[in-house]
Amino acid sequence: MDGSNIKTDYPVVLRFGGLYPHHLAGYEAHRLRKGGDLSHVNQSRTELNGPPLIGAEDWAATALAEIREMTTENFAAELESLEKRNRKKDIERRIVEGPKQPWRATRHGPMREVILTVNKDWFAEDLSGFFGEGENQREKAFGELAKAWLIENFREDVIHARADRDEAAYHIHAVIMPRATVEIAKPKAKVPTATATRRMLQPSIHPLIKDYEAAQDSVGQWFADLGLVRGERRAKEIRQARENGEKPPKRRYHAKTWKWRVEEELRLKAEAKALEAEKAALEQRTADVAEREDEAETVLAVAEGVASGAFVAEVESEEQKLVDAPVLNQSEPSQSVLEDLRRRSPKGFARAAGVFGRAWGRLFGQAHETAHAEAAAGVSDAMKQIEEADAVIVEATRHLPPETRSLIAGIRRTIPAMLRKLDRRSNTTSVGLKSAPSGCAEPRDEEKL
Numbered sequence: 001m002d003g004s005n006i007k008t009d010y011p012v013v014l015r016f017g018g019l020y021p022h023h024l025a026g027y028e029a030h031r032l033r034k035g036g037d038l039s040h041v042n043q044s045r046t047e048l049n050g051p052p053l054i055g056a057e058d059w060a061a062t063a064l065a066e067i068r069e070m071t072t073e074n075f076a077a078e079l080e081s082l083e084k085r086n087r088k089k090d091i092e093r094r095i096v097e098g099p100k101q102p103w104r105a106t107r108h109g110p111m112r113e114v115i116l117t118v119n120k121d122w123f124a125e126d127l128s129g130f131f132g133e134g135e136n137q138r139e140k141a142f143g144e145l146a147k148a149w150l151i152e153n154f155r156e157d158v159i160h161a162r163a164d165r166d167e168a169a170y171h172i173h174a175v176i177m178p179r180a181t182v183e184i185a186k187p188k189a190k191v192p193t194a195t196a197t198r199r200m201l202q203p204s205i206h207p208l209i210k211d212y213e214a215a216q217d218s219v220g221q222w223f224a225d226l227g228l229v230r231g232e233r234r235a236k237e238i239r240q241a242r243e244n245g246e247k248p249p250k251r252r253y254h255a256k257t258w259k260w261r262v263e264e265e266l267r268l269k270a271e272a273k274a275l276e277a278e279k280a281a282l283e284q285r286t287a288d289v290a291e292r293e294d295e296a297e298t299v300l301a302v303a304e305g306v307a308s309g310a311f312v313a314e315v316e317s318e319e320q321k322l323v324d325a326p327v328l329n330q331s332e333p334s335q336s337v338l339e340d341l342r343r344r345s346p347k348g349f350a351r352a353a354g355v356f357g358r359a360w361g362r363l364f365g366q367a368h369e370t371a372h373a374e375a376a377a378g379v380s381d382a383m384k385q386i387e388e389a390d391a392v393i394v395e396a397t398r399h400l401p402p403e404t405r406s407l408i409a410g411i412r413r414t415i416p417a418m419l420r421k422l423d424r425r426s427n428t429t430s431v432g433l434k435s436a437p438s439g440c441a442e443p444r445d446e447e448k449l
Helices: 021-031 041-049 059-084 088-097 120-124 137-157 212-221 232-244 257-308 337-344 346-397 402-425 441-447
Strands: 011-021 111-119 158-164 171-176 179-185 194-201 312-313 322-324
Touching: 011 021, 011 212, 021 059, 021 171, 041 158, 059 088, 059 158, 059 194, 111 137, 137 158, 137 171, 171 322, 194 337, 257 312, 257 337, 257 346, 322 337, 337 346
Parallel strands: none
Antiparallel strands: 011 111, 111 171, 158 171, 179 194, 312 322
8 A cells, every 4th residue: 555645643552451360251242342342333333343363262261261271281290399308398388389370470461452543534534435445444454564564573472363343443452472481490509500401481582562662663664655654752861851950841651451341431422421411401401591582482473362361360369460451253162372372381370460460450459549539520410419508498488387397307318218228339439428418307497498
């Protein structure tokens, strides 16, 4: 593949991660997409991962079986050596202790996981699909070179390699099981000579594992034909800064790959949870806005209905509720517009109905008080006129015969009852009839008549 027209600012990424044999089960579960959080995996593309690039499908079981075999052989060889030297107590002690793992205690573990990749944008810029070539040619070329680099530098100790195409970026996973035959010298010997050998797992036998900077140089040169470059020389920059007495750049610490996967799953879970919370908050805000819009539109609709006369107040109700205005010449009742508005926004309807209902009540109350006051004033005027007329009648009857005066006096006795009845009908409290007009129905007045 010609890299002459490829951008050259993409660094090839190489990472080593410590690995213990008991991590292989989780590694396989992740590889087969049968365990752990798979939310970051596009499972519709999982079948594109294909078979392993190096090793058989049962590579993990084969590796564990080989490690058990190494453990057993080493234990048997140790007991045999002790027996030849007639070290009976040491034999008893070792039998009690049991077999030892075929590696020395180490912080990173006896095996290594390797990840090789490039930024996803580099793979996305491939034009194979545009030209109808089907498979992404950059992925294909990168995978072939990665496989060749692993075999060139780790030989048969590369027990597994695979390509993942169902995550964010195409990448290669590989597992290194560094087998070594270690010579055992006689303890405390003046001249150390090998007396036995043991099969061990020893990562330092591979120069690229022992020297991380050399590994970065190696992949930088190996993938140069694809237009890729080596990653930053951070370790060298740190050494030079210290030699010059300057503050070194911050060192980047890479987590173990198995630990990185766990942290990545937790990170993706947290992001998914945050997105769900943000989505729920957005939905709630949208619902609140829609509710406020319905409330505002309902208030406006009630106001327009009151202004147009479509809605009137139920005067007889103590709550001053709004009702639909009666429609003349309508044989069947129509569906209530107010009921529709009440269902649309109960809160908005309650606010509008309360405001306009109270306003309507005050309006009718003021009109009633005005009419009441006008009626009271009219009765008061009438009473004054009646009193004036009665005085005239009394004065006029003085010159009439006694029989006529008696008749007029009887008529005058009925006037107070008629006035009180008129006063009750007008609900007048300010004008009362405590007595008849001046001297009405009094004996002395009748004598005057």
